[in-house]
Each structure stands twice: as C-alpha cells, then as structure tokens.
Amino acid sequence: MKWEAKIVRHRGESRIAVYFEKDADLIARIKNIDGSRWSQQMSVWHLPDTVENRIRFQLTPLADRLPSMEGIAQIERFKQWLRSKRYSESTLKTYTEALKSFLVFYREKPVSEITNEDVVFYNNEYILKNNLSASYQNQIVNAIKLFFKTVQEKKIELDKIHRPKRAKVLPNVLSKEEVKLILNAHSNVKHKMMLSLIYSCGLRCGELLALQPVHIDSKRNLVMLKNSKGKKDRIAPLSPKILEMLRDYYKDYRPTTYLFEGQKAGAPYDARSLQLILKQALQKTGISKPVTLHWLRHSFATHLLESGTDLRYIQELLGHSSSKTTEIYTHVSTKSIQHIKSPFDDL
Known part of the structure; x- marks a missing residue:
C-alpha cells in the first residue's frame, strides 16, 4: 500500500497530511484515528500533529522510535549476552543501538519470523535510501549476525546481505x-x-x-x-x-x-x-x-x-x-x- 505523509499548516494549525490513491481499507483506518478529518480544499485526509501520529506515519526519525515490547526484551537479552562475554561498554552500546534501529524498522513483525530477505530489504530501503555510512552499515550487519546467532540461535547468511566495500582511507599524519x-x-x-x-x-x-x-x-x-x-x-x-x-x-x-x-x-x-x-x-x-x-x-x-x-x-x-x-x-x-x-x- 503506497502512501506518503508530511507536516502541513491547515487553518493555522500543524497537521499531518496523508496522501494515497483511493483505498477503502486505509480510509477506514484513518477514520479510526482521533481528530482525523477530510479537507475538501486540499483533497487530503489530515490528522493532529502528535508524537504518536508522527511515529505511526514514519515522520519521526527511526533513531527516535521504540521497538515493540518483544523487541525491547530481545535487545535486553542481547545486552546481557554481550556483558557476559565481557564486550566493552563502547561495543555494547554500538551493537545494541544498531540492533534497535533494525528492530524498530520491523516493529510490527515477530522477531522469530525475521529472515535474510528482511535484512536485505532493510539494507536497501533504510540504510541505502538514507545514505547512511558504510561503517554504520557494517555495524548493523555485524550486530544482526551476532544477535541471531547467539540470542535467537538462528543463522543469517551474510553472503545474501550486500556489504559495502571498505573505503581505503589513509591515516592522517603530522610532520x-x-x-x-x-x-x-x-x-x-x-x-x-x-x-x-x-x-x-x-x-x-x-x-x-x-x-x-x-x-x-x-x-x-x-x-x-x-x-x-x-x-x-x-x-x-x-x-x-x-x-x-x-x-x-x-x-x-x-x-x-x-x-x-x-x-x-x-x-x-x-x-x-x-x-x-x-x-x-x-x-x-x-x-x-x-x-x-x-x-x-x-x-x-x-x-x-x-x-x-x-x-x-x-x-x-x-x-x-x-x-x-x-x-x-x-x-x-x-x-x-x-x-x-x-x-x-x-x-
């Protein structure tokens, strides 16, 4: 279902406008949201500009959103496993934040049902589309691989995930x-x-x-x-x-x-x-x-x-x-x- 949401000003008030081709199911869902209205003037459904609605229509950056309750519990289990293996606090923070970003993206999907294809889709639709760095991409892949191998006891095949080529950056040197x-x-x-x-x-x-x-x-x-x-x-x-x-x-x-x-x-x-x-x-x-x-x-x-x-x-x-x-x-x-x-x- 293709739709696009953006913040608009309507009658001096900040609103979230949702644009989509006519779809009875989506219209019914929008009607159930408190404060939703149809604008004849703009020919669009619009909703109150709230934090909940921004998250619902993906207007809040992924980093500011929360995973599902199951996702939060899984991240905590991963954190405990990393600590038990004496990973540094720096690595622990990097890996759990990377995993959080991934599990927010699949907030509506049970963690046990996530597959290789989901990782590839996340890579293409979130990391690449948002021009995130190659090092961040590698961190995400490493975190996902370790999480599924240890906490989920499930193998993610890395050869199916498009890893970026490492940039050959020379070290900076002073005279x-x-x-x-x-x-x-x-x-x-x-x-x-x-x-x-x-x-x-x-x-x-x-x-x-x-x-x-x-x-x-x-x-x-x-x-x-x-x-x-x-x-x-x-x-x-x-x-x-x-x-x-x-x-x-x-x-x-x-x-x-x-x-x-x-x-x-x-x-x-x-x-x-x-x-x-x-x-x-x-x-x-x-x-x-x-x-x-x-x-x-x-x-x-x-x-x-x-x-x-x-x-x-x-x-x-x-x-x-x-x-x-x-x-x-x-x-x-x-x-x-x-x-x-x-x-x-x-x-």
Missing part, C-alpha cells in the same frame, strides 16, 4: 615539526605530559587514561598497557626524555589510582577534557588541520617507519592483530616517495 609545536604548546605540565605520552608510545586515548603509576616500569624503560583494545596486554618503550618528564609531573601532581586523574582524586581524567587540551594546543600553534588525538598515534607509527623500524615491530607496538592494519602506514610514509624524481623535471 615531526608539527608534532613538536603541538607538544610544546602547553606550559601546563600535566597537559604537555599527556599529549607527549600519546605520541611517544603511540597510545590510543583510552589507553592513556587507563594508565596507572604501577604501569610505568622505570627500571626497564617500559610502559605496561593492560587490557587494551581486544582485551590484550602489550608493552611500549618508554623514552628516557619522557621518563624525566614523568618524574617532574609526579612530583607536582602525586597521582593515586590513575596516572592522569581528573579533579576528583582516584578518578581517571575525562576524555573530552583531553580532546579540549589538543584543541587549545592547535589554536596556540595556528595549525588549522582538523587534528585529533589519534593523529598523534598515526604520526608515531609513520615516523617510526620512516626512521627504518621494521613493520613487524610497529605492529607489536600498536597492538594490531593483523599486519594488514599496520601496512597502511607504508602508503603515507614519504621516505621513499621523496627520492622519486618526477619526469616533469626532465622536460
């Missing part, structure tokens, strides 16, 4: 001069220390904020990274210059539980505050690039590669499971490219 400007921008010892440690060890933001004083091994010049991404521990080399900076920082701040604590003792530093520190450094240096904290990690890896460090060691230092992930830095390293002579020079 050593730019990194130096950023790291020296702050006079505050703590702010300078955090940014310097991210770059010097190639840390993720979460890894830096999870560090504790006991994780600094000053005897062996190592940083112990506990329970990093993928539930893996790893070690990173500790620069002697960084160790000296850490000693000065420790004398000034005397951290207790975490190496970098917020205003409340024993609580880790806030990730948003750390991002603000970087933003302030960029403003002070006049660097206009949209630099993020992860750019410092990318720059660490690329600068190591350009200085001759073996790719296998860089893989270990970054904590990558696959060497293919690390190989992307070979595409942004300028060491070899700079020695290539352009044929233009010989014209």
Whole structure:
C-alpha cells in the first residue's frame, strides 16, 4: 500500500497530511484515528500533529522510535549476552543501538519470523535510501549476525546481505615539526605530559587514561598497557626524555589510582577534557588541520617507519592483530616517495 505523509499548516494549525490513491481499507483506518478529518480544499485526509501520529506515519526519525515490547526484551537479552562475554561498554552500546534501529524498522513483525530477505530489504530501503555510512552499515550487519546467532540461535547468511566495500582511507599524519609545536604548546605540565605520552608510545586515548603509576616500569624503560583494545596486554618503550618528564609531573601532581586523574582524586581524567587540551594546543600553534588525538598515534607509527623500524615491530607496538592494519602506514610514509624524481623535471 503506497502512501506518503508530511507536516502541513491547515487553518493555522500543524497537521499531518496523508496522501494515497483511493483505498477503502486505509480510509477506514484513518477514520479510526482521533481528530482525523477530510479537507475538501486540499483533497487530503489530515490528522493532529502528535508524537504518536508522527511515529505511526514514519515522520519521526527511526533513531527516535521504540521497538515493540518483544523487541525491547530481545535487545535486553542481547545486552546481557554481550556483558557476559565481557564486550566493552563502547561495543555494547554500538551493537545494541544498531540492533534497535533494525528492530524498530520491523516493529510490527515477530522477531522469530525475521529472515535474510528482511535484512536485505532493510539494507536497501533504510540504510541505502538514507545514505547512511558504510561503517554504520557494517555495524548493523555485524550486530544482526551476532544477535541471531547467539540470542535467537538462528543463522543469517551474510553472503545474501550486500556489504559495502571498505573505503581505503589513509591515516592522517603530522610532520615531526608539527608534532613538536603541538607538544610544546602547553606550559601546563600535566597537559604537555599527556599529549607527549600519546605520541611517544603511540597510545590510543583510552589507553592513556587507563594508565596507572604501577604501569610505568622505570627500571626497564617500559610502559605496561593492560587490557587494551581486544582485551590484550602489550608493552611500549618508554623514552628516557619522557621518563624525566614523568618524574617532574609526579612530583607536582602525586597521582593515586590513575596516572592522569581528573579533579576528583582516584578518578581517571575525562576524555573530552583531553580532546579540549589538543584543541587549545592547535589554536596556540595556528595549525588549522582538523587534528585529533589519534593523529598523534598515526604520526608515531609513520615516523617510526620512516626512521627504518621494521613493520613487524610497529605492529607489536600498536597492538594490531593483523599486519594488514599496520601496512597502511607504508602508503603515507614519504621516505621513499621523496627520492622519486618526477619526469616533469626532465622536460
């Protein structure tokens, strides 16, 4: 049944107009909605502009709607399963929100009756039609696959679902001069220390904020990274210059539980505050690039590669499971490219 709904102004009032070819069943359903009226002037049925009617006629974004009661219960079961398997809170939130979007789309259908064809239809009619990103599409597919395999004990055949090709995006890298400007921008010892440690060890933001004083091994010049991404521990080399900076920082701040604590003792530093520190450094240096904290990690890896460090060691230092992930830095390293002579020079 084809119909279209949109918000209109009728006699100074906001209404929802429903356009469709004459259909006795739909007319009967609309008549049963409180406040529905036929407009002779506009030749359309219209309803009160309420939240319920917006949801009913899909004028509310999918993200703002709720699944059926069964869907809500299934999402809760999925959430409990993810927690039992010790998935991170970040992954848990991503997967449950993705599943919620899918189950809202099939709000009127029992979850047990959802098939491969429904997943393909959702992919085409919601994700692609709304130009949602390829990464979001992959998240949805991964969440649906895991949900049906674990909670529903039902196999969804992924080869029937059109997965997007991953975009080959190169990591953003700063020059050593730019990194130096950023790291020296702050006079505050703590702010300078955090940014310097991210770059010097190639840390993720979460890894830096999870560090504790006991994780600094000053005897062996190592940083112990506990329970990093993928539930893996790893070690990173500790620069002697960084160790000296850490000693000065420790004398000034005397951290207790975490190496970098917020205003409340024993609580880790806030990730948003750390991002603000970087933003302030960029403003002070006049660097206009949209630099993020992860750019410092990318720059660490690329600068190591350009200085001759073996790719296998860089893989270990970054904590990558696959060497293919690390190989992307070979595409942004300028060491070899700079020695290539352009044929233009010989014209």
